[in-house]
Amino acid sequence: MPAWGLPRIAVRRAGWLVIGAGALASTTVGAQEAPVTLSFDAASRRLEGVSPAVSAADNAELAARETAAAVATLRRPIITASAQYIVYQKTLAVDLTGSKQSASAATQDFLSGIPGSVPPAFQVIAGDIVGRISQALPGLFAAIPDTLSYQYRDEVFRPTVQGVLPLYSGGAIPAIQRGAKAGADAAAARAAQARELARINLVRVYFGEIAAGELARSARETLAALDRLLSDATKLEMAGVTPRARTLEAQVARDAAARAAARAEIAHRGARDELARLLETDGVRPSTPLFVASRPLPPAETFLGRDDLPQLRQADATRGLADAGVDLARSRYRPKAFAFGEYNLNRDNALPTEPDWVAGVGVRYTLLSNVDRGHALAAARANAAAASDAARESRKAAVGATMRAWDLVESARQSFLLLDSSLAAATENLRVQQVSFREGEGTLTAVLGAEAALATARTQRAATAYEYDLALAGLLAASGQLDRFPDYLRAADIRLPLEPRP
Structure with a gap:
């Protein structure tokens, strides 16, 4: 399972949508002044510039690249100058x-x-x-x-001027250089993964705000319908057509709808505030609606087989770093050779025992170390084996995540298409039950049931579209194609109307 995870969405039959990770959990209350209208593409571009997570990952990658460049010159001589005043x-x-x-x-x-x-x-x-x-x-x-x-x-x-030139390091210098390069590759993979996480989070928050708005709108429509139903029930009671119990039943249903509408408004406000915080602006008005493609995606196998996924690149870089550690541990068994030299710049005032200049070569070999080199080499080999196993496991996990994400997308697509007929039937059933109730032929219970069925169909439709968008982003991320999300968005042939905003 890759680090960015997969969207988790649960839709209850009562019509409430539970959106994970806080898209609708915030209860911050505050008026948004002068909201900025942003499409999803514009929000993505803004996120690239304001996201601290993306910036931190980019800086970490830059630091790793600079570290690799710093050790790329380890074979160069070390030239130092020193001055001493001696009495x-x-x-x-x-x-x-x-x-x-x-x-x-x-x-x-x-x-x-x-x-x-x-x-x-x-x-x-x-x-x-x-x-x-x-x-x-x-x-x-x-x-x-x-x-x-x-x-x-x-x-x-x-x-004086001194110089030391490494001639043979026992393999330590190449191992350090390969390890630094692997570290830079791992940092680049983490930066790409952080960027993907930020984009998926934007999908969650951006379209979550729209889904929360749809829930709030549905709750307001349900409350308005129950207000009308309570008014009709009161009139029928006053006319002696229905008993007092029916009016009380309508009052209870209306009050429950009012509480649900209040909760939905708070949830929508929290989702709106979260989107504003994510994009670091006073307020955001999304202009890209929830979308669904009626046609199925290409087969799941077409999304498999890519080796440039961030999690796979990071696993491969970790394996390369572990292999470099093995070479570095081996180098401790080998001798080190170096050339050295020194030149006195003030020979007229030199000590009697000092040469004007000196040059030579030296060899150093560690006969006894306070660190057990055998155990160090065994530990490095075990790390390399663990990194290799982790890389293979990452590939298996990537395949599994891609297949599960494809199933989620297809399930959401099919569910959404089936909801169209359910929504139409629920709308017509409510109209019939309302007419029957006004004419004294229908029951209040039937009207309340029809109203609940319509509310459930509305919320499920918005929830399923939101689920489709999140699952699509997860699938594209799992297959290394998240950059194509805007292409799928533009190609979608079903778009839910946006809630009118003031």
Whole structure:
């Protein structure tokens, strides 16, 4: 059963029409000023512009399309620029113990060889100098610390440009892109479904207002007839032709008709207010009457077999989204490869350890994840299976809904055609009973029965025409042809006269 449902109409033999979903349920009382006369086509065009449900669905579709466009470029590199102002301090410590020992030993070796390398006349002098230097060396080396510590403080402005390019995502990027596209398709299907729901609701409310007006008119005519009957009964009582009980019986029937007329007027006013609220105007006067086609529709099979129904498109998109989820779950088992690079725009003021630029490739593989990848993949596969089953069920439901809607249309058509003879017979029977009563030959009970039969025939005729229009809209929606509703309306050869409006 599609989300928009099928019209439900019940017609009671007493002549009252019960119209579902509130077309006649509102009891708002208020005068309508300057009502706008609108045909059904004009009301449909206005609804497209003022319906919040249609606007919300269109915006949701736009958001989904923009999301799909946003992830369509996931394979592009990511280029970022950053700037840092850094204040840093660096401390260096050098151990000089070994160097001091090596230098002292080398110096002693050097000095010990000096006396032998000079002429004999100077050897005594050289030996005396070497001895004094040797005595001074321990003090000289002792002045050198065992550890040399150096501390440096500086400020650096560090502007850089970084780039990362995905090389292999394990299938994650294509899965995300397919999922986003499926989400956009599902949103488009929901928007189409919302538009169909709005149109069917317009059929319900627009023609429901006319049906409510017909009921109110029939109730007023019945009340007027019973007023005349009460007047005749009173005259006959005063003339001694009928007893007081007959006058009281006529009074009771007349009062019941007055209450029914009041309820019908309130219901009509509520239907009129609902139509005005739907079209966001102060008042609407429908100009397209209830209609029925005397010729039957083409066979039900001709309305089957379409795959572009909104509910089927949404089911297929949901299945595509679930399949993308399976691919995304599989990608978690695969490695990821990427290329990266960075360029320093202020190399003259760079840190000593910083390169001027760097480039490379990297591979990342998740060895252990805190999410069980096996269960995640199993869940994704179960979702895909559920989506596939739901898509098949949607197709079966669409066929069933179409067949039921076709039966409703045909049943309403046949019932309406049979009511023509009933209405004519009820009208003639009432005329005969009224004449007989005035002449004193008929009974009041017979007149009341004839009046009730005529009222029932009138309300049933309006109710059946309304049922036909709603069922036709349901059939066209179930078969994906709701856009053709105005064509069927124009081709109908039976139109109920509209109630005269002030």
